[in-house]
Amino acid sequence: MYKLWATIKKDTRILLRDKVGLLLMFVMPILLVIIVTGIQNSTFELMDKSRLAMLICNRDTGKLSGQFVESLNRIGMFKLQQVSNKQSDAQLKNLMKTRNELLTVIVPADFTAKVSARAKNISGKALNSFGLQGDTTKTKLDGLPLTLYYQPVLQEQYRVSVNSALKSALQIVQSRETLRRLYFEINEKPLPENLEKELLNGQTNISQQPVSVSGSRKVPNASEHNVPGWTIFAMFFVVISLGGSLVREKVSGSFIRLKTLPTDFTVGLASKMITYLGVTMVQTIVIFAIGLLLFPALHLPKLHLPADLLALVIVTLFCGLCAVSYAICIGIFANTQEQANGIGAVSIVILSAIGGLMVPSFAMPEFFQAIAGISPLHWCLEAYYKLFLEDGTLADVLPNLLPLLVVTVVLLSIAFVGLKRKKLI
Amino acid sequence: MGVADQYAVEVNNLNFRYQENSGVNFNGLNLKIPKGERFGLFGPNGAGKTTLMSLMTGLLTAQSGDVSLLGQSIPGKGKQVNKLFGFVPQDFSFYQELTPAENLEFFGAWSGLSKIQTRQRTDELLQILGLADVRNKQVQQFSGGMKRRVNLAIGVIHQPKVLFLDEPTVGVDVQTRHAIINYLLQLNAEGTTLVYTSHQLSEAEDLCNDIALFDQGTIIARGDLQSLMNDHQQESLEGLFLNLTGKNFRD
Incomplete structure (x- = not known):
């Protein structure tokens, strides 16, 4: 020893x-x-506590673009800052470079028109399927009526998250518009305000639970x-x-x-x-x-x-x-x-x-x-x-x-x- | 006393060659070193002195033949036979990051001493070899002569019956050489058999009572200094050495 x-x-x-x-x-x-x-x-906080900074250039004068911005804000992922709608695309890109901004969303001038047209089209189809007379005028429907500029340093997983958030906000606006149209066609009166609010605000909460052996809900x-x-x-x-x-x-x-x-x-x-x-x-x-x-x-x-x-x-x-x-x-x-x-x-x-x-x-x-x-x-x-x-x-x-x-x-x-x-x- | 007990070292019919077939070969080497001798093995570079020492201490294993220490065969006895001898290699074989006292504490334990014995021998050896004042200084700060004395102290800490020394005075000043030779003479007087290799022919005169001149794996002459010089009609050991091993470079 x-x-x-x-x-x-x-x-x-x-x-x-x-x-x-x-x-x-x-x-x-x-x-x-x-x-x-x-x-x-700090990466977690970028997504979580601090919120991602995002510039919004809203060139649309209709009410749906305002609702879209509001929906985006409610998602809680972004710190939004509106910039003048007079700025050209090149100016916006330049602004991002000089201010080191990560993201800019451009809401086009025809945003409200495009979303309305889509809502009209969907509600018309829905009424037809119910056996009612709906407006089935053919409207040309593009993809997302939005443009997103991002800095190349933004990693792909963030870009995917941003894209999902934009789609989600857009979906809320579009669904509400579709429902409003349907409601009006059937009841011949506007959608009640409380129901509209519920539609806009009623985000479904997801219960997040880590899979722990002990059943503890502690988040790592x-x-x-x-x-x-x-x-x-x-x-x-x-x-x-x-x-x-x-x-x-x-x-x-x-x-x-x-x-x-x-x-x-x-x-x-x-x-x-x-x-x-x-x-x-x-x-x-x-x-x-x-x-x-x-x-x-x-x-x-x-x-x-x-x-x-x-x-x-x-x-x-x-x-x-x-x-x-x-x-x-x-x-x-x-x-x-x-x-x-x-x-x-x-x-x-x-x-x-x-x-x-x-x-x-x-x-x-x-x-x-x-x-x-x-x-x-x-x-x-x-x-x-x-x-x-x-x-x-x-x-x-x-x-x-x-x-x-x-x-x-x-x-x-x-x-x-x-x-x-x-x-x- | 049996015949085997008379010898500190017995090498019988030893055959050895390196695997890569380089260096010296031993073909049926025989060597007997009686107990209590101060045996000196002298030879030119590449003669096989260090190889023979490695075979006698079990660091190398021969293809055939036998090496016994105090009647105990080295290959058959495992690590137990290692208690019988001490080894002072040519290189500084200790931990430079440690102090002499710490080195002796470790090597004492590995040599089979108890904690008390190790402490006692450490104090004794540091005193004898003039290292007491630097016992707590790291060895890497020492001069070459001081390191040689640490190297020697570790080899003798367990008071071995046979002590193998491979060029223990290489690169030291006259004072250190003198101190080392004196200490070895003292150990021999106390009963330790010395088996010594060196290039320093003058040390043969000062230390050895039994000299073997070794070349190309063979003992070419053996005896005490006087009889060797008389037999070969030489007036100095150097003359005898050159006469027997030649004047050509060996490495």
Whole structure:
């Protein structure tokens, strides 16, 4: 036991004196988690709290365009600003450039006429189908009578959302106009005001419920998405320090002397595993503490720990053990420190991408979704998500821990084969 | 005392060649080093001194033949036989990021000492080798001579019965060389068998009572200094060395 204790002390001392290694294992992931959460959170807020700024150029003098703008405003997604209807298309584009505006909607001069014509056409068809006499005068119906200018920096998913919102507002105006016409044709009097208001205001609320194991209605925030992900990244990045330390030991004379001493190198390996498992635990505590304590001070959403803390500790231990085993494997097979650092860093970035740390797995192409399982980081992330986002328990994460355990055993077996082949044990 | 017990090191009919077939080959090498000797292995570069030392310490495994330490065969005994000997490699074989005391604490534990024994031996060795004042300084800040003394201290921390030294004084000043030689003589007086390789022929005079001249994997002459010079009618060891190994460059 004294041998193991002395070896852990030796490894810890060397680790604490490796300033670059410490920087990579602690400072880099801390910066990453703060920056990425900050960026992602501001993206959420762009759509959610702040509202997207949108210029409206209403060239129509009819009443339906006013109703359209009002409907658009009620959707709550945009901060609308009316601009002069005298501006030409070129002037509007120029205005967007100079004021750095993301979106401009042009309501054409014939908006009311076009929507009315469409409503008339639909109500006529409806009356005919009821067996009544409707106006079936053929009217040429174009597509959307609106034009949307957007800055190319606006990502596609936002553009799709904006388009849907515009369609939704347009639909409200058009449906109401159709109904008003139908009502008038049948009852020969205008649609009552209260019914019209109900039509305009009566937005159907959608009950949004996250699918959680516990049935909790807590909505996950950007911190709960990012903190576990970057903690896993940090854990696996110990490959730089641990892999490098193994290579240094191999290429320096100290390894030669260790081979002549009456102690098996498995003691050295066990010490490295314990020491660096400790490092991964400290990394987790530090990064989680940042999510809990620092994020609110930085106006970022606070991290909420899962209810099953024991499961959180066990998942963290499994992830740490897998990360350390991976680093040992790299360290044993690399012949130089440059190899260990290069292969280690690049492989972790690739495995992170495949595992869904950078882009969620569901958003990846089918092929990458299919191979996500080859990355141990994927299983780590899935286990954490089950705890953080779905309020899962230990029993729920077991299907994720099993593959992690298998990967760990395989990595350690490969490491032992490597040690034997290289006559290091 | 059995015959086997008389020898600290026995090399019997040793055959060795590197896998890539480079370097020196040993064909049926035999060598017996009696207990308590100060055995010096001298030879030109590439003669096979370090290879032989690696075979005697179990770092390399021969294709056939046997190496025994104090009657125990190295290949068959696993790690237990390693308790019997100490090894001071030519390279600085320790952790430069640690202090001498921290290095000795770690290597003491790996050499099989208890915590108390390690602490005791660390204090003793740092004192003897003049490192007590710098015991808490990182070794990477040391001079070459100080590093040599740390290298030696680690090799003897567990008071081995046989001590292998591969050029332990290379690159040191006269004072450090003198201190190291004196300490080795003291260890030998206390019963440690020394097996020593060097290029420094003068050290053969100062340290060794049994000298082997080694070249191309073969012992070409062996005896004490005086008898070697008498047998080959030379007045100095250097003359004897050049006479037996030639004057051509070897590397």
